[in-house]
Amino acid sequence: WPDEDVSEASLTTCVRGLRISLDDRGRRGGYLETVHGRGYRFHAAARSTPGDVGARPLRIAVAPFTCEGEGDRYLAAGLAGEVAEGLHRWRAEGLEAIARVSAERGLERHRDRFAFAEKLGLDFLAAGRIARDAREVRVGVELTRVADRQVVWSKSFVGPESGSGYLAAEIAEALAKRMLAPAAVGHHAHVIPPLSTDSRAHHALLRGHFLNQYRTESGLRRSIECFERAVGWDPRCAAAYAALGEAYLNLGWRGYAPPAEIAPLARQALARALAIDPRSALAHAARAFL
Numbered sequence: 001w002p003d004e005d006v007s008e009a010s011l012t013t014c015v016r017g018l019r020i021s022l023d024d025r026g027r028r029g030g031y032l033e034t035v036h037g038r039g040y041r042f043h044a045a046a047r048s049t050p051g052d053v054g055a056r057p058l059r060i061a062v063a064p065f066t067c068e069g070e071g072d073r074y075l076a077a078g079l080a081g082e083v084a085e086g087l088h089r090w091r092a093e094g095l096e097a098i099a100r101v102s103a104e105r106g107l108e109r110h111r112d113r114f115a116f117a118e119k120l121g122l123d124f125l126a127a128g129r130i131a132r133d134a135r136e137v138r139v140g141v142e143l144t145r146v147a148d149r150q151v152v153w154s155k156s157f158v159g160p161e162s163g164s165g166y167l168a169a170e171i172a173e174a175l176a177k178r179m180l181a182p183a184a185v186g187h188h189a190h191v192i193p194p195l196s197t198d199s200r201a202h203h204a205l206l207r208g209h210f211l212n213q214y215r216t217e218s219g220l221r222r223s224i225e226c227f228e229r230a231v232g233w234d235p236r237c238a239a240a241y242a243a244l245g246e247a248y249l250n251l252g253w254r255g256y257a258p259p260a261e262i263a264p265l266a267r268q269a270l271a272r273a274l275a276i277d278p279r280s281a282l283a284h285a286a287r288a289f290l
Contacts, residue, residue: 011039015032015040017285017288017289018032018288019031019032020288021284021285021287021288030043031043057091057094057095057096058094058095058096058123058124058179058180059096059097059098059120059121059122059123059124060087060095060096060097060098060122060123060124060125060126060175060179061084061097061098061102061103061106061107061117061120061122061124061125061126062080062081062083062084062087062097062100062103062126062127063080063103063107063113063125063126063127063128064076064077064080064103064104064107064108065077065079065080065127065128065129065130065139066127066128066129066130067129067130067131068129068130068131072130072131072132073210074206074207074209074210074211075130075132075137075164075203075206076128076129076130077104077206077209077210078205078206078207078209078210079128079130079139079164079167079168079171079206080100080104080128081100081104081209082165082168082169082172082194082195083126083128083168083171083172083175084097084098084099084100084103085097085100085168086168086169086171086172086173087172087175087176089172089176090176090180093176093180094180095176095179095180098120098122106120113125114144114146114149117146118146122146123145123146123147123179124143124144124145124146124152124179125143125144125146126141126142126143126144126175127141127142127144128140128141128142128171132161132164133161134161135160135161136158136159136160136161137158137159137160137161137164137167138156138157138158139156139157139158139167139171140154140155140156140157141154141155141156141157141171141174141175142154143175143178143179152178153178155174157170157171157174161199162199163199164199164202164203165194165195165196165197165199165202166194168194169193169194195237195239195240196230196233196234196237196239196240197234198233198234198237200229200230200233201229201230201231201233201234201237201240202230204226204227204229204230204233204240205226205227205230205237205239205240205243207223207226208222208223208224208225208226208227208230208240208243208247209223209243210223211223211226212243212246212247212250215250215254217251217254217256220247220250220251220254220256221251221256223243223247224244224247224248224251227240227241227243227244227247228244230243231244236276237276238272238273238274238276238277238280238283239273239277239280239282241269241270241272241273241276241283242269242270242273242280242282242283242286243282244269245265245266245267245268245269245270245273245283245286245287246266246282246285246286248262248265248266248269249262249266249286249289249290252266253289263290266286266290267287267290270283270286270287270290274287
């Protein structure tokens, strides 16, 4: 990864977490095989479905949105992340969105974001700018073709401040319609739920994610407060419980709190997340480190 320090210890930790999630202990016949002195290799039968062979997906990254006020940075980052997550709904139709964290770290560290996009093999780059007042959130979005750096589409989106969670779904669907055949997008129209239907919980969740990314003790503790407020406002929000469990784990992992004290709290939050949404990727990934 460009500009990332990845040690062998980091790799070992990640592989261990992956094996726990897959219930794979490294025996031959599992998914991952340890090759002593070399590393690891995938060891399982691979198959493709008819029609997939030779079809190259369109690749897109969503750059972190910009904003007018410092206090809206959490909303700009959060909405961009939700748009990227929403675009994953069209993977089967040939659209591939790179992970939110990869896009944020890579694009922010490179002055020429298009050169970086070319290195990643991206076809499109989406960017946006938000502005809001007490009643409305406005998002201007541009879609740029990486090959010639030309803006091929732009649109403004406006929604009530209380319904900002639905804007990300609307933006993701509009981007997919521009890049894919209308029939493919129509099959998935209006199926991207917001992280929470409660606007207070939604904003608390986005603010918590924004604070959590810095991994400082203050940031982690403040993010936990945000996630706790989110589940208080929306007790059925699996995303908030999953984020709360991950934040607890990070607090203990980085030595800011005794692991024995943090582990039960993380386990309880992650169990609640999976009880609400058994497919929560964040909850499954975080639970692997317990």
